[in-house]
Amino acid sequence: MSDAGKDGVPGGLPPRMDRDEITAAIxxxxxxxxxxxxxxxxEIGRPVVWSTAALLGQHPLPPDAALRVVRLLDLPDEAVPVLAAVPHRGAGGxxxxxxxxRLHEAVQVYGPALKELIHEQFGDGIMSAINFKVDIGTATHDGAAHVVITFDGKFLPYSWPND
Structure with missing residues (x-):
């Protein structure tokens, strides 16, 4: 049994670097x-969007991946358990x-239409953001560069007791 305490830090001592400081260092x-x-x-063997989100503090890294990043970037070893800890996801406001x-605005504008289309095509439920993939790519239309973002989330039907 390990003597690791909260967030995997030996002896339960708080890390000297917090998640925001580690993100800035990365x-x-x-x-x-x-x-x-x-x-x-x-280097960590994961998709680029997921990896970038993880390195910016939105996902826990597997400890071996955290160690590879720490070594590659010459960060202190104390960053490993913090990178491997479950983070506080998202941002308020x-x-x-x-x-x-602009991404927030796009969801505000198109979210209600997407919700209606999900319900029409799949039924009463939601798109998972847990069983989920996201990718980014490029396209050219009329000679202008375009950003292509693909959300790929499992459909999760609502189910009620006794259904």
Missing amino acids: VAARLAKGLTWQKLAD VPTDPTIY
Whole structure:
């Protein structure tokens, strides 16, 4: 049995670096070393969107993947258990970053239509964001670069007791 305490830190002592500090260190080290998010994703063997989200604090990394990232980016070993801990996901309030705000705006505008179409095509239920994949790509239309984002979530029907 391990003597690891809260968040896997030996003896239950709080880490010297918190998740926000580790995220900032990852971003700084990635830029300083000239590494792409794709290179980091390849290093941990996961899809680039998932890996980037994890390295920005939205998913726990498997401990071996966290150790590979820490070694590659020359971060302190104390970052490993924090990277492997289940994070507090999401952010509160309306986003202020323009790119994130536009994604938020797209869901506000098209969300009700997508909800209606999901119900019409699948029935009463939701698209899972847990059993879920997301990918990013590019396309060109009329000579202009376009961003292509694909959400692929399992349909989860609502079920009620005695149904």
